[in-house]
Amino acid sequence: MEKQDQQGMVEVVADKIWKFFSSVKLAVVLLIILAVVSVIGTVIQQNQAPEEYLKEYSLTTVQWFETLGFFDLYHTWWFVLLLLLLTANLTICTLERFPHAWKAMRAPLKPLEDDGFKAVPYKKEIMIKGGMEAAETAALRALQGKRYTHQLTKEQGVTHLASQKGAYSRMGVYVTHVSIILIFVGALIGAFFGFKGFLNLPEGEASAVVYLRNEPLWDQIMDGFGISKSPVIHDPRGGVPAMPLGYYVRTDDFEVDYYANAGRPTGMPSEYWSILSVYDLQQQKVLEKRIRVNDPLTHHGITFYQSSYGTIPNATGRIVLNVSQKNSPGPGETVVLMPGTSVYVKSIDRTIKAAGLAPFGMRDAATGQVQYYQARNEELINPTVELEVYRGKSLAYKTQVMKVDSSEPSMPEDYRISYVDYWGARYTGLQVTKDPGVWIVYAGFIMLCVGPLIAFFGSHRKLWVRIQDRKGQAAVLVGGSSNRNRLAFEREFNSIVEAIAK
Amino acid sequence: MNLTFFFAAVALYLIATAGYCIFFIQPERKSIASISLWTTFLGFVLHFIYFILRWSEGGRIPVTSFFEAINALGMGIVMVFLIMELRYRIPALGTFMLPLVLILMAPAAVTSRQIAGLDPILKSAWLGIHTSLALLGDAAFAFAFIVSLMYLLQDHQLKHKRLGAIFHRLPPLDVMDTISYRALSIGWPLFTLGMITGSIWAESAWGTYWSWQPKETASLLVWVLYLAVLHLRTIGWRGRKMAYLTIAGFLFVLISFFVVSRIGVGKHTF
Numbered sequence: 080m081e082k083q084d085q086q087g088m089v090e091v092v093a094d095k096i097w098k099f100f101s102s103v104k105l106a107v108v109l110l111i112i113l114a115v116v117s118v119i120g121t122v123i124q125q126n127q128a129p130e131e132y133l134k135e136y137s138l139t140t141v142q143w144f145e146t147l148g149f150f151d152l153y154h155t156w157w158f159v160l161l162l163l164l165l166t167a168n169l170t171i172c173t174l175e176r177f178p179h180a181w182k183a184m185r186a187p188l189k190p191l192e193d194d195g196f197k198a199v200p201y202k203k204e205i206m207i208k209g210g211m212e213a214a215e216t217a218a219l220r221a222l223q224g225k226r227y228t229h230q231l232t233k234e235q236g237v238t239h240l241a242s243q244k245g246a247y248s249r250m251g252v253y254v255t256h257v258s259i260i261l262i263f264v265g266a267l268i269g270a271f272f273g274f275k276g277f278l279n280l281p282e283g284e285a286s287a288v289v290y291l292r293n294e295p296l297w298d299q300i301m302d303g304f305g306i307s308k309s310p311v312i313h314d315p316r317g318g319v320p321a322m323p324l325g326y327y328v329r330t331d332d333f334e335v336d337y338y339a340n341a342g343r344p345t346g347m348p349s350e351y352w353s354i355l356s357v358y359d360l361q362q363q364k365v366l367e368k369r370i371r372v373n374d375p376l377t378h379h380g381i382t383f384y385q386s387s388y389g390t391i392p393n394a395t396g397r398i399v400l401n402v403s404q405k406n407s408p409g410p411g412e413t414v415v416l417m418p419g420t421s422v423y424v425k426s427i428d429r430t431i432k433a434a435g436l437a438p439f440g441m442r443d444a445a446t447g448q449v450q451y452y453q454a455r456n457e458e459l460i461n462p463t464v465e466l467e468v469y470r471g472k473s474l475a476y477k478t479q480v481m482k483v484d485s486s487e488p489s490m491p492e493d494y495r496i497s498y499v500d501y502w503g504a505r506y507t508g509l510q511v512t513k514d515p516g517v518w519i520v521y522a523g524f525i526m527l528c529v530g531p532l533i534a535f536f537g538s539h540r541k542l543w544v545r546i547q548d549r550k551g552q553a554a555v556l557v558g559g560s561s562n563r564n565r566l567a568f569e570r571e572f573n574s575i576v577e578a579i580a581k
Numbered sequence: 582m583n584l585t586f587f588f589a590a591v592a593l594y595l596i597a598t599a600g601y602c603i604f605f606i607q608p609e610r611k612s613i614a615s616i617s618l619w620t621t622f623l624g625f626v627l628h629f630i631y632f633i634l635r636w637s638e639g640g641r642i643p644v645t646s647f648f649e650a651i652n653a654l655g656m657g658i659v660m661v662f663l664i665m666e667l668r669y670r671i672p673a674l675g676t677f678m679l680p681l682v683l684i685l686m687a688p689a690a691v692t693s694r695q696i697a698g699l700d701p702i703l704k705s706a707w708l709g710i711h712t713s714l715a716l717l718g719d720a721a722f723a724f725a726f727i728v729s730l731m732y733l734l735q736d737h738q739l740k741h742k743r744l745g746a747i748f749h750r751l752p753p754l755d756v757m758d759t760i761s762y763r764a765l766s767i768g769w770p771l772f773t774l775g776m777i778t779g780s781i782w783a784e785s786a787w788g789t790y791w792s793w794q795p796k797e798t799a800s801l802l803v804w805v806l807y808l809a810v811l812h813l814r815t816i817g818w819r820g821r822k823m824a825y826l827t828i829a830g831f832l833f834v835l836i837s838f839f840v841v842s843r844i845g846v847g848k849h850t851f
Binding site: 103104106107110111113114117118120121124125152153266275338345347348349350351371372373374375382384386510511512514517520521524527528531532535536564565566 | 793
């Protein structure tokens with residue numbers, strides 16, 4: 080007896096919880112809360128340095144916001160709780176309503192009785208002169224013309240036509256709901272088993288690790304319980320934790336193109352790319368790819384995105400020049416030298432000295448004079464090399480070559496020196512991520528594309544036609560209902576009635 | 582040269598607005614309404630030609646600067662208006678829709694109309710797909726906003742038993758309620774598609790389909806608000822309450838478009 084009561088209690092509570100979570104009102108309340116959080120998240124910049132916040136808000140406000148988690152909203156316990164509640168609500172709402180919708184979708188077509196005709200929102204009776212047969216043909220043609228599937232029954236001189244279309248549209252809302260759940264699941268999988276990291280890799284260098292913005296939760300948990308060791312390498316001095324890749328990635332080359340204004344670089348990048356090579360741990364080359372923004376490299380589930388670049392402070396790269404004969408079309412000779420050094424070039428019997436290198440030089444097309452400009456962070460916008468050419472020990476002439484030139488540099492002798500590259504002084508900024516959940520998220524995206532379209536643009540429309548003989552004429556009664564978009568259905572209903580009457 | 586088409590389009594919109602206002606005052610002059618509709622249509626054609634010319638001149642879909650953004654938004658709203666007007670035949674819509682278009686496009690008079698170089702991150706086929714879907718979503722929301730305003734106006738007339746001029750020019754309440762909901766149920770899926778394509782693009786560009794940038798968060802806010810409105814509809818909310826919510830939703834669309842996009846964080850700056 081007592082046990083039964085207890086069971087009753089449990090059931091009552093379970094029932095209450097179920098009812099609570101299956102209500103649309105709860106969904107609306109949660110959505111509104113999510114909207115309010117979004118307002119806060121839009122207004123307050125997330126994850127800034129404390130100094131930045133103190134510039135904008137008073138100390139007390141900053142402390143309050145800090146306590147409430149407003150500076151890292153989306154990782155607070157209450158935000159996670161909000162998403163969990165939303166998921167629970169969505170799941171239970173779906174479970175609660177889906178069976179009914181499924182039944183309504185699969186329900187067989189049945190002729191409508193008199194009571195039924197009274198209840199439908201749209202009905203109309205017309206008389207057709209040609210008799211029952213003609214009315215039936217007309218009705219069938221009208222329904223088929225609007226792509227209704229129908230069922231015909233005849234009893235006691237009465238012809239019943241039951242028809243419907245768009246029954247599948249009842250599934251739209253569930254496709255949508257499941258899509259959101261999939262996106263959440265995919266995001267969770269990403270947080271548990273994936274990571275987001277970065278790697279600033281200088282030209283010519285290789286790395287076997289990337290630096291983490293967030294460690295996979297799963298590794299953290301397993302490590303915390305002492306079950307398995309996390310592969311993440313923690314810097315004992317408190318540096319950025321590193322994730323081993325299981326292979327090497329190397330920047331073979333990096334280059335930026337700039338928008339030009341009248342043939343001169345403006346300093347605004349139009350495109351930048353890196354040539355990355357992957358080597359296995361035995362240092363065998365596995366693959367090579369030229370990556371650029373919007374076109375990453377993926378290897379073993381880890382993807383490298385071109386995201387930024389920069390000049391390495393105080394780094395000395397190598398100047399790469401090409402020396403070719405003016406009167407012969409050959410490819411010429413490649414010459415590599417460091418800034419400030421000289422190299423003897425046999426083919427022209429001259430010694431070339433790179434006397435200086437500036438990150439942003441431009442030649443005035445009219446005067447031929449080279450001007451030097453300030454480049455932010457020493458950005459190599461238009462690297463310009465000051466050259467001194469020696470015949471034996473004596474200086475023959477000086478000239479300047481650069482990446483993008485507005486006119487020909489002065490080349491008094493019968494060969495031409497041109498700029499090819501300044502290599503090794505820049506790094507490529509790579510965004511590195513592993514997200515095994517992304518395909519689930521994409522599956523969710525596809526369903527989220529399709530679901531609302533089905534739900535909002537489709538409608539389950541039913542039409543019933545009853546044809547009775549009335550003194551040689553056919554009395555045709557048409558009734559119809561639609562679960563949404565009544566205005567459009569009304570139009571269709573009227574046009575079908577008209578088509579039958581014709 | 583190309584700008585001539587733009588100014589001609591704006592001029593035609595102005596004429597159509599004037600026409601629709603005259604029609605609103607003297608509704609018996611039905612021909613003015615249809616002339617205004619044709620004027621709007623012609624304006625739209627010129628506007629579209631301008632869009633295409635600018636596209637070919639810049640070598641990319643013109644939707645990245647502030648001028649281009651409001652230009653495309655204006656064009657999108659006119660398009661939605663024309664479609665809805667052809668479908669529902671409510672000329673009073675023009676009296677309210679066209680002024681909104683002109684107001685939203687007004688900053689074009691003072692903003693830079695230069696074609697600027699494109700940030701490498703924006704060089705992707707997603708640029709056109711993502712922005713047009715989002716803009717069409719916004720345009721449908723704008724339409725729902727206008728119809729809701731008209732609803733409230735009509736509702737106000739009824740409540741005060743002023744069954745006079747304005748009352749007779751506006752459609753019945755239930756028609757406006759239905760049309761506004763219809764616009765939301767077109768706009769929300771389009772906006773959703775805009776957000777999804779943006780997410781996929783972000784994934785291919787940055788390796789993260791969602792990074793809580795202000796524009797993303799503001800879009801989520803708009804998305805969630807309209808989603809709440811659509812759910813309230815299923816539990817029987819109609820009429821005035823829906824009109825207020827629809828209007829509130831559009832205010833957030835405006836904030837997202839005109840404020841969040843201009844604070845300079847992330848790649849939605851213009």
